[in-house]
Amino acid sequence: MQQGERIAIVGAGIVGLCTAYSLRQAGHAITLFDPNPAGSQCSSGNAGALSSRSVVPLATPGILKTAFSMLLDSRGPLHVPPYYWLQIAPWLARFVAASRPERVGAIAAALSELLRGSVQAHTQIAAELGQSELIRSTGQLHLYPDEAYYAKDQASWALKQQYGLHLEKVSRPTIEAMEPEVGPGYRVGVFLPTEGWVANPLRYAQALAARLAAMQATFVSAPIQSLQADASGWTLSDGTRRWQAQRVVVCAGAWSGPLLAAQGWKIPLESQRGYHLQLARPNLELAHQVVLADRKLFITPMETGLRLAGTVEFGSLTRPPSMKRARLLGEHARAGLPALDVDSAQTWMGHRPCLPDSMPVLGPVPSRPGLWCAFGHGHLGLTGSANTGRLIAGAMAGRPDDQRVLRPFSIERF
Numbered sequence: 001m002q003q004g005e006r007i008a009i010v011g012a013g014i015v016g017l018c019t020a021y022s023l024r025q026a027g028h029a030i031t032l033f034d035p036n037p038a039g040s041q042c043s044s045g046n047a048g049a050l051s052s053r054s055v056v057p058l059a060t061p062g063i064l065k066t067a068f069s070m071l072l073d074s075r076g077p078l079h080v081p082p083y084y085w086l087q088i089a090p091w092l093a094r095f096v097a098a099s100r101p102e103r104v105g106a107i108a109a110a111l112s113e114l115l116r117g118s119v120q121a122h123t124q125i126a127a128e129l130g131q132s133e134l135i136r137s138t139g140q141l142h143l144y145p146d147e148a149y150y151a152k153d154q155a156s157w158a159l160k161q162q163y164g165l166h167l168e169k170v171s172r173p174t175i176e177a178m179e180p181e182v183g184p185g186y187r188v189g190v191f192l193p194t195e196g197w198v199a200n201p202l203r204y205a206q207a208l209a210a211r212l213a214a215m216q217a218t219f220v221s222a223p224i225q226s227l228q229a230d231a232s233g234w235t236l237s238d239g240t241r242r243w244q245a246q247r248v249v250v251c252a253g254a255w256s257g258p259l260l261a262a263q264g265w266k267i268p269l270e271s272q273r274g275y276h277l278q279l280a281r282p283n284l285e286l287a288h289q290v291v292l293a294d295r296k297l298f299i300t301p302m303e304t305g306l307r308l309a310g311t312v313e314f315g316s317l318t319r320p321p322s323m324k325r326a327r328l329l330g331e332h333a334r335a336g337l338p339a340l341d342v343d344s345a346q347t348w349m350g351h352r353p354c355l356p357d358s359m360p361v362l363g364p365v366p367s368r369p370g371l372w373c374a375f376g377h378g379h380l381g382l383t384g385s386a387n388t389g390r391l392i393a394g395a396m397a398g399r400p401d402d403q404r405v406l407r408p409f410s411i412e413r414f
């Protein structure tokens with residue numbers, strides 16, 4: 001690959017922005033295509049967690065039993081509306097297939113390589129943007145009602161520890177000292193001192209976009225509808241206009257499927273819709289990112305107030321959100337933070353781009369020279385975005401180590 005190639009990035013979420021940033025730093029001419037403002041989709045409303053050792057896939061042995069009992073609880077963290085049951089069934093079958101112990105081990109090993117050093121990678125980018133205050137590194141505190149609840153996650157913590165997670169198990173007096181607002185219903189905690197969070201994911205994405213513009217990257221407001229290979233590389237079109245590039249990286253998050261389907265690759269990419277409640281006046285302060293682990297709820301002290309984020313809802317890219325699921329987050333959060341005031345709540349829904357094996361699709365598309373993928377980061381797209389950008393730029397430049405890390409994420413696994 002030569003320096004100064006013309007590279008098109010389809011999608012300006014946090015993954016597209018980080019990929020553009022690394023490729024621009026490597027000296028390439030970058031154009032980003034997106035019909036929406038940079039960072040405004042899934043990358044704007046997430047929980048902000050930088051979870052560099054979250055190497056355990058969502059599907060682990062025993063998932064059938066756990067997921068089924070969650071599904072029976074309409075107020076629980078997992079929801080499939082009846083209209084979507086038939087459509088999601090094949091995806092769920094692949095999800096369960098990915099829960100075999102040997103597959104879980106291989107996925108954890110691959111994710112470990114991808115996510116390693118993510119907190120430091122984002123810290124460095126934020127510093128380069130002059131926005132160091134966006135990255136918070138006082139650690140994450142995961143809470144359980146009691147030892148029995150904690151025991152359900154013990155195997156997952158142990159696997160993360162195998163991959164270098166530093167954790168401290170804490171009891172009620174320590175929880176009270178760390179976070180006095182946590183109510184008596186939570187008696188067991190797991191503190192992760194080396195993990196962190198982004199205090200305003202949208203502002204982070206916007207700062208990256210502004211820096212890219214200052215570095216002469218071009219932003220085009222257009223939905224790319226087709227990618228056509230030709231003698232000089234690729235032609236992108238939005239149905240009326242056309243653009244030329246030597247290489248294309250598809251970073252369109254949950255919307256990436258049709259662009260690859262047109263190239264002959266049917267990818268089982270699904271949206272796991274997630275919600276948040278943003279509280280401008282929560283009536284309390286937290287010193288750490290707090291996770292009510294039994295309710296799968298992240299509570300994040302953001303620049304703009306407290307954010308309650310979570311839930312997984314399968315329900316397509318097009319159906320309107322069901323904001324009662326966002327409001328449920330307020331009720332769940334009050335179980336852990338009794339003084340919480342949710343009157344100032346604003347609701348939001350976003351589409352997590354999810355593959356059944358909890359791994360993104362990264363790297364070149366076989367038999368399509370110059371076409372690359374970087375999408376499907378699921379629950380960890382903010383965390384994984386910085387390393388994704390670095391690895392894509394390195395692999396394009398022919399660096400063997402980066403190519404090796406990306407190999408398990410290849411589109412060829414489908």
Ligand SMILES: Cc1cc2nc3c(=O)[nH]c(=O)nc-3n(C[C@H](O)[C@H](O)[C@H](O)COP(=O)(O)OP(=O)(O)OC[C@H]3O[C@@H](n4cnc5c(N)ncnc54)[C@H](O)[C@@H]3O)c2cc1C
Nearest residue numbers: 011013014015042043046047049224253274380381382383
């Ligand atoms: C409730 C919730 C909480 C989360 N919490 C965390 C967390 O704590 N930590 C973490 O690491 N991750 C978290 N995530 C996941 C994370 O937000 C996503 O994985 C990440 O934002 C995905 O980034 P992306 O750039 O791939 O997608 P997006 O941000 O969705 O960006 C994709 C972009 O592609 C554009 N696009 C789509 N189609 C086209 C087209 N045809 N042409 C051009 N552009 C197109 C879209 O307009 C969009 O801007 C959470 C997600 C949710 C919903």
